[in-house]
Amino acid sequence: MMQVKDLVRVFVKGGIISPGDFLKVLLIAEKLGAQNIHFGSRQDILFAAKEKSKAILDETFQSIKTEYEINTFEYQNILSSYVALDILPGKKWLASHIYHYILNAFDYRTKLRINVVDPSQALVPLFTGQVNFIASSQENYWYVYLRFKRIQNAPWQMPLLVYTEDLVKIAKALEDNDITENDWDYKAIFEFLTENVNMNTQPVTENLILPETHFPYYEGIHRQADEKYWLGLYWRNNQYKITTLKAIIERCIETEVGKVTLTPWKSFVIKGILEKDRLGWEKLMGKFGMNLRHSALELNWHLPALDQEALDLKFYLVRELDKQDISTYGLTFTIKSSTDITLFTSVVIEKAEGENMYNLLYSKNFNPNLNEYRYYAKDVHKTVLAPLIVELSLVYYESLNEETQESPKVKSIRDNIEKELYQCIHCQTVYDAEYGDPEAAVAPGTTFNELPGDYVCPTCGGKKDGFQKLSIA
Structure with a gap:
């Protein structure tokens, strides 16, 4: 079986690549004997080369x-939420040029996992890095969360916001001084940074607001805010045919699409498609038989790269859940087969001892950013997983507890339906208990049955027994 270490791994900084550069990657992969490429969970590109010519x-x-x-697996790709820009909610100040400025400042290979993320979106995880720069509400200032598992699993927040221009200084200082190797705690790391790095900082005045746990649907063609369109593409087995990708990327070049962006979910997004080019894109998708409407059950899974057992289990569970017509919209899933995988989904299926045996875990409040997981079931057989996931999804939806207020219009309709109205059979005058009959000294709130026996219609003088109960329905 092909392993990650057997692959050529291309670092796509921040998950952003121009169509021209992407085409060059595809052509070199093809030249070296690859038929498919794969995407990694840190927005990188992987391909298996029959001939690994270092010179080429x-x-x-x-x-x-x-x-x-x-x-090798020595260096790391920098993760960013650029892919969510213009298609999901985000900080208004965090524009395209800010991302590019930060990513370009990292002009060296980094061994640290670094995230540059907008916390308003829910597509790209916040805390899967060792150094996580999270955009604050204060323009050009960032929260800094460190997450070195040798100290503790949960991320630790620096008590200062750091200016955009100084983010790379922090990362480089940590790497140059072997922070991951030194036996320091977070307090010692913070003291080292404040004493040795010239940073423009601000005090933290408000807590970080985590994004909603609802995972967005990101496949197919959708309209952007600027009247252009974006296209999300996903292959269920993470094996993207180079011949098909070449046609897609060539179409990007022909229609002057500037960037292709990778997601951490082994998929990619093309933004900036013009209205005049949309039909051509739809024809291209049809020509290659590309499905743009996979079940939402399929789009929210994180699997280890090239893990066939995990892929087979995912296919099995998706089929079982689909048979039961169950929605898992908003939830995300990881199949964990090794200890070194960084969790960033709301539900985790963990390999247990024994053939086809698993544990089922879920994150606190179903929010993976809280980095606190609880067991829902232990040592259960593969065949029991789908029913347990159904149970867990119901727990999730019940936990949402959305507080709704009835609108005035709905309340008016409901109240009127529930009223007991009486109508005179002679002139159709209506008696409404809410208003009573002030001219006859009948106070508001007096029900029809409480009216005196000698009550008469105020319009025609008809007797009380000439009124009939009125059905609103």
């Missing part, structure tokens, strides 16, 4: 100023 790889990736690895 060096020449190609130097020409597009892109780093790569062969047979």
Whole structure:
């Protein structure tokens, strides 16, 4: 079985790549014997090369100023939420040029996992890095969360906001001084940074607001805020045919789409499609038989790269859940087969001892950003997982506890339906207990049955027994 270490790994900084550079990656992968490429959970590109010519790889990736690895897992790709820009809610100040400025400032290979993330969106996880820069409400200032598992699993927040221009200084200082190797706690790390890094900072005046746990649907063609369109593409087995991708990327170049963006969910998004080009995109999708409407059950899974057992289990569970016509919209799932995987989903299916045996976990409040997981079931067989996930999804929906207020219009309709109205059979005058009959000294709130026996219609003088109960329905 092909392993991650056997692949060429292309670092796509922040998950952002130009169509021209993407096409070069595809062509070099094809030249080296690959038929498919894969996407990693840190927005990188992977492909298996029959001939791993370092000379060819060096020449190609130097020409597009892109780093790569062969047979190693030493360096890390920088993760960013740029992919969510213009398609999901976000900080107004965090524009495209801010992302590019930060990512370009990282002009060296980093061994640290670094995240640059807008907390308003729910597509890209916040705390899967060792150094997590999270945009604050204060323009150009960022929360800094450190997460070194040797200290503690949960992220630790620095008590200062840091200016955009100084983010790379923090990351470089941590890496240059082997923070991951030193036996320091977070307090010692913070003291080191404040004493040795010239940073523009502000005090933290408000708590970070975590995004809603509802996972967005990101597949197909959708309208952006600027009258353009974006296209989300997903292959269920994370094996993207190079021949198909070449046609897609060539279409990007022909229609002057500027960027292709990768998600952490082994998929990608094309933004900035013009109205005049939309039909051509739909025809291209049809030509290659690409499904743009996979079940929402399929889009919210994080699996280890090239783990066939995990992929088979996912297919099995998706089929079982689909048979029961169950929605898992808003939830996200990880199949955890090793200890070094960083969790960032609301539900975790963990390999247990024994063949086809698993544990089922869920995050506190179903919010994976809280980094606190609880067991829902232990040591259960594969065949029991789908019913348990159904149970767990019901627990999730019941936990949402949305507080709704009845609108005045709905209340008026409901109240009128529930009224007991009486109408005179002679002139159709209506008696409404809410208003009573002030001219006959009948106070508001007096029910029809409480009216005196000699009550008469105020319009025609008809007797009380000439009134009939009126049915609003």
